[in-house]
Amino acid sequence: MVVDFKLTYPSGTATAHLINSFHTPRGAALAKKQVRLLGRFFSLSFLWGFFQWFFQAADGCGFAHFPTFGLQARANRFYFDFSATYIGVGMICPHIINVSVLVGGIISWGIMWPLIENKKGQWFSEKLSSDDLSGLEGYKVFIAIAIILGDGLYNFFKVLTRTLSGLFSQLQHKREAEDFSLGSSSRSEFSYDDERRKQLFLKDQIPIWFAIGGYVVIAAVSINTLPHIFPQLKWYYILVIYIFAPILAFCNAYGCGLTDWSLASTYGKLAIFTIGAWAGPLHGGVIAGLAACGVMMNIVSTASDLMQDFKTGYLTLASPRSMFVSQVVGTTMGCIISPCVFWLFYKAFDDLGLRTGQYPAPNAVLFRNMSVLGVEGLSSLPKNCLTFCYVFFATAILVNLIKDLIPKKWARFIPLPMAMALPFYLGPYFAIDMSLGSLILFVWQKLNKTKADAFGPAVASGLICGDGIWMLPYSILALAEVKPPICMKFLSRATNARVDKFLGS
Secondary structure, three states: OOOOOOOOOOHHHHHHHHHHHHHHHHHHHHHHHHHHHHHHHHHHHHEEEEEEEEEOOOOOOOOHOOOOOOOHHHOOOOOOOOOHHEEEEHOOOHHHHHHHHHHHHHHHHHHHHHHHHEEEEEEEOOOOOOOOOOOOOHHHHHHHHHHHHHHHHHHHHHHHHHHHHHHHHHHHHHHHHHHHHHHHOOOOOOOOOHHHHHHHHOOOOOOHHHHHHHHHHHHHHHHHHHHHHHOOOHHHHHHHHHHHHHHHHHHHEEEHHHOOOOOOOHHHHHHHHHHHEEEEHOHHHHHHHHHHHHHHHHHHHHHHHHHHHHHEEEEEEEEHHHHHHHHHHHHHHHHHHHHHHHHHHHOOOOOOOOOOOOOOOOOHHHHHHHHHHHHOOOOOOOHHHHHHHHHHHHHHHHHHHHHHOOOOOOOOOOOHHHHHHHHHHOOOOHHHHHHHHHHHHHHHHHOOOOHHHHHHHHHHHHHHHHHHHHHHHOOOOHHHHOOOOOOOOOOOOOHHHHHHHHOOO
């Protein structure tokens, strides 16, 4: 893929150019400035998180619950929550992603959900709790899933078509080149740099017996251990996944080399529906489907991620073996660190995974309900929800199709369905933060594009990292049951009047 087909792997190539630029006098000076700026905004973000902690004495308190646009808008999740992380993410994401997320939030929480809520008692029972999937929650979850599946299905066939056509043309080109080389002694089309890269890259290549043997050993370990962790995931389900996964992994790695798109989550959804339906509702199909999704996504995503890294290594004259060993070391560290981090969050945050909490984990809810849908079918959906799902599924495909057919100068203004889907469930509050970050970068680019392009990622990374690192002392304080001293809460006039009356009496 790297040497013979010369696939671009855009992210890997960009990373390689960035690394190579550091090893020039001008690049080294720029890197020092970027690191200093990152450090400043890291400190600022960390201190801002610490300052906010003093006002979070109870649920619903603090700057994160500030009713920026009024209490009614706050009830519909339209507010600015002062998150440095989301502002940084907005600065890194392309403008169209941020606009898409904001548009999705306005369509869902600004228009659809208030209108559907008015149908309470007609389309669903008034007695249902707010998180019951037979009520309004069902519309939020399953319409978001319909958009994600429509977008994922379209891009799956789009990338698969490009992959197959690209592979066919590459093989034909290679065959023609070999025929030409047999009848010609002309000089190689490779430059000296390419020949040098190829020589170093192939010298330390990983033996094929090691690759196949390693895959078989890991498959055997998974088949023997995973059923003990998830009894619903039978050993033969895992065997089938490991038989078919290399084909899907190859397609994903090749497609990623052409388009920079990894479809690992799409292949994971395929595992959810196939294994979940195979297991059925009586034999833990929901858990089996989700566990199978985890197995499939790990295999398929690792293939494309490692190929991106190999492309970076090829362009920076790094050894493939050393990169592979680094991956193994990193994976081993992850096996220890990730459970510890999860345990820390699980113990420190009682509302972990809840939509109203600080860490709602939206993909967890969406993927679980995909599994429920695949196992139990469509009978549990509230009235007219299936019709909405069909409409939004088709709309996601149509929007993508239009985006690919019209000229690029107009296509760049069309929102992305996948980005629009997330606020359908979560709400638009994080979209407002991301839009602010996008606006900051946009203005900066208008004032000085060179500096914005050079230092924008450093500023964004500092904001994200500082807020993220603050979570470590925040979690320790929560575990030690150290409470903030102040609860800053915003109440309606009627509630304030009742509080004043109670205090006065």
